Structures are given as structure tokens and as C-alpha cells.
Amino acid sequence: MIELTVNGTSHTVSSDPRRTLLDVLREDLKLTGTKYGCGEGACGACTVLLDGQPVVSCLVLIGEVQGRAVTTIEGLAAEDVLHPVQEALVAEGMQCGYCVPGMALLAAALLRQTPEPTDEEIVRWMGGSLCRCGGYRAVLRAIRRAVGPGANDEVQVK
Amino acid sequence: MKDFEYTAPATLRDAVKLLAEKGENARVLAGGTDLIVQMRGRRYQPERVVDIKKIPEVNELTFSPRKGLRIGAAVPCHIIYHNSDVIERYPGIVDAAMIIGGIQIQGRATLGGNLCNASPSADSIPALIAYGAIAEIQGPQGKRKIPVEEFCVSPGRNALQPGEMLVCIQIPQSKSNTGAHYLRFIPRNEMDIAVVGVGACVELAGRGKAQTFKRVRIALAAVGPTPIFASAAGASLEGQSVSEESILAAAEAAKSVAKPISDMRGPAEYRTHLVGVLTKRALIGAVKRARGEHVPNAVQEHESAHPVYTLS
Numbered sequence: 001m002i003e004l005t006v007n008g009t010s011h012t013v014s015s016d017p018r019r020t021l022l023d024v025l026r027e028d029l030k031l032t033g034t035k036y037g038c039g040e041g042a043c044g045a046c047t048v049l050l051d052g053q054p055v056v057s058c059l060v061l062i063g064e065v066q067g068r069a070v071t072t073i074e075g076l077a078a079e080d081v082l083h084p085v086q087e088a089l090v091a092e093g094m095q096c097g098y099c100v101p102g103m104a105l106l107a108a109a110l111l112r113q114t115p116e117p118t119d120e121e122i123v124r125w126m127g128g129s130l131c132r133c134g135g136y137r138a139v140l141r142a143i144r145r146a147v148g149p150g151a152n153d154e155v156q157v158k
Numbered sequence: 159m160k161d162f163e164y165t166a167p168a169t170l171r172d173a174v175k176l177l178a179e180k181g182e183n184a185r186v187l188a189g190g191t192d193l194i195v196q197m198r199g200r201r202y203q204p205e206r207v208v209d210i211k212k213i214p215e216v217n218e219l220t221f222s223p224r225k226g227l228r229i230g231a232a233v234p235c236h237i238i239y240h241n242s243d244v245i246e247r248y249p250g251i252v253d254a255a256m257i258i259g260g261i262q263i264q265g266r267a268t269l270g271g272n273l274c275n276a277s278p279s280a281d282s283i284p285a286l287i288a289y290g291a292i293a294e295i296q297g298p299q300g301k302r303k304i305p306v307e308e309f310c311v312s313p314g315r316n317a318l319q320p321g322e323m324l325v326c327i328q329i330p331q332s333k334s335n336t337g338a339h340y341l342r343f344i345p346r347n348e349m350d351i352a353v354v355g356v357g358a359c360v361e362l363a364g365r366g367k368a369q370t371f372k373r374v375r376i377a378l379a380a381v382g383p384t385p386i387f388a389s390a391a392g393a394s395l396e397g398q399s400v401s402e403e404s405i406l407a408a409a410e411a412a413k414s415v416a417k418p419i420s421d422m423r424g425p426a427e428y429r430t431h432l433v434g435v436l437t438k439r440a441l442i443g444a445v446k447r448a449r450g451e452h453v454p455n456a457v458q459e460h461e462s463a464h465p466v467y468t469l470s
Contacts, residue, residue, distance in 0.1 A: 017164035017207070020194070040195045041263055042349065053236070053265040059194045060266070061187070063164040064209060106261065124457055127348035128260020 007075025231270025250338030337447030
């Protein structure tokens, strides 16, 4: 059996070594906010924070998370108050939303490390998450909005 | 995915024993960003996976003036490119580690894994070869060391024997008049595989117009079945004055050892042309860094408004 902490709560789960962290989050813990996209670490839809570090949960074997702490999209808000990144993504509006949980966690990790990123820093950091609706401008505006004022400025990136 | 046994030994000794017992049917797990994909795609179906991340020696990242840099086989890219000794003394390693996958991949992927995966297009391998890095290997019979340019033997195959594992990558001490640069060409900015990559490391002698190349190492990615050490191209510069002419001649020499295939990423002629362009730029970037000038890498490029690839 594997013991791990998810969003502050301890869990004990089956240790079938073939299962990934993504499988366990979705199927055992019913935390379906984390999405399966490509299954090979190329799309970022399954991004979660592992001890605070963004990782693609489809490429983490369950055996590797013994004793570690995971944050999923369900744990990003503090009680009923959305994280500033979530507020901003809601405000900017997305299309299908499939990439949003991973994008939100990735962006939250950016703002914790770099509270006031430049547009170039945002684009570089977010490069590992794909939006197949092509909503990258909205994501960029949302992160700028989460950072602070000036969110309605024209977005300009080289 | 076929069923397998997951093990996470705490010592090198136990890891080597677990690997040796299963031979070809055991695989080492570090960051997992290649292995798990390969297992799911059934390229490898190991009976045993040996997760090495609990072993102290493979988590080492230390610099000492005498021994140089030691990068443990399980140290992830983001730890490497945030390390102040690496940033200050080995910028060519930072160039490579910052462009392997995106942020989520860099949180897990290791240079040790990038080397062991032995992809011809691996970004870190030309940088490591250029720096003269040594692979430190542990096996049932003890330790051995081989130069990184001898580590990859064919696409996806390395020099490790059954029961052996990579422990660390050693990079010699960086001298003050030394500089290195790694560049790759891809159609987008991140999350892509190199069409061509070139790493160069130069040691200079003298100053001003009398400045010459003392030692030069050049290595190429994605233009052959393994990363290529273009030793003759580097050696051709030694003793030559530092000039656009000598650098262009070395770039031609590098083109002559490139043996690219044509595939969806580009035809062979195009890749050979790119070897010339990138070798010239990597050498100029390395010279500038050896002279103490700041040369941004692909990620830091927006900091600089002017093209950097001319000698001043």
C-alpha cells in the first residue's frame, strides 16, 4: 500500500506498480479535475503539484509518491475562496476548459516563485501546457490579471 | 503496460544487485519522462523497475575547484539550472537543461536519464561532450569511468552492461578563460525535438588581436545515429587566431562529419547546412563567454535586442 497526502488529506491506496499518480487521483480518489490528455507528458492536462513542483501526473508511478504531498485543482482554492489564478481564468473565460486545471496549477506555481512575471516569463513557463482551443491569449491575460492591475492592457508578445 | 516489480533501493550496492539479478529485464527509473512513455508504448517491458532516487550518490550536485562539477544521475533539470555554481561556471549546461521539455518535465527529467536514453537528438549530450564530461558507472564488479562521447553506441542504446547503472556525470574544472554554448534549432520555442543541436567549449590563450584558441571541443545532436563528437573540427582551431575566418573553417569541418537522415523534421541537406550555422554561432557564443561577456540562451534571448553571433 502507498500512503500519500492529497490536498492536505492523508490517503492509503493500492500499490499496483503499473498505476500512475493520475490513475489513482481520478479512479481511486475520484478527483476528476485532473485530466488525461496525451499520456506521454506532452500536453500538460494532468499537471499537479508534487511537493509544490509542477509535474505531469501521467508520468509519475504511484510507487514514487510514497509519503509525498500532492496538490490537485480541487485543493487550489482555500475553502470557498478561489485562488487568484482561478478567479482570473473564470473572468477571462475559456472555451472547453479541458486544459484549465493543469494551466491553473502551473500558473499558481509560477506566481509563487515569481510574483510579478513578465509576459515572456509567463509564455516560457506555460509552454508545457497545451490549449487545443487556442486560448493562449486568454490564459496570458488571466495570469496578468491574477498578478494585479493592468490586466486589460493589449497583450503583446514577440 | 505489462506488470512489473517496483523497487526503490536506498544504496548503490542494493541497486546494482537488483539490476544484475534481472539483467536485460530490469530498467533504471530516474525522472521517468522517457521510461514510462517507453513502457506504455511497449518498447521496454521490464520485469523490474529500479527507482534510484532514494540513493544519496545519485542526488549529488556539487562543485569543487579541484574535482569540478558532479551531477548525480537523478538530479532533475530544474535543480541543475537553478544551481549557482552551474550558472556561473557551466552556462553550456544551463543552455541545455532549460530547453529539455517544459517546466513540468524539467521538474522530473534528469541529465543522467537524457544521457542513458541515448537519443541522437538529446539536448544535454553535446553540451556534456563539449565540456569533456565523464560518465561514472557502478556495476557488480565495481566502478568504471568512460568519456561521455563513448557512452552512446546506437539510437537508444548506451554502453552500460547488464547490472550497471550511471551514478554521476563529472565535468572537469572550468578555467577562467573557458566558455561554452549549446544551441539547437527547432520550429517552435519549447516542447520539441532538435532538428540539429550543437555544443561548443573553447579555452582561449592571450588577449586582443593575438588571442588564439588553445583547446576546442565541438559536438553535434540529431545528425547521426548517436550524438557526434566533432573532434577534428575542434582540433583544427587549436593554435589558430580567434577570428570569423577560423570559426567558419571549423564550421565547415563540423558539417563534414554530420551524417543526418531525412525525416519529418527536415531533409539531410538542410540539417547539414544547419550544422554549419549553429557551429559558427555556438563557437562565437563560447568565445564571448570565455571573454566574460553575457550571452543569453534560447530561453533568456528576449533580454537582448541585438543579434549576438558576431565577434566584436
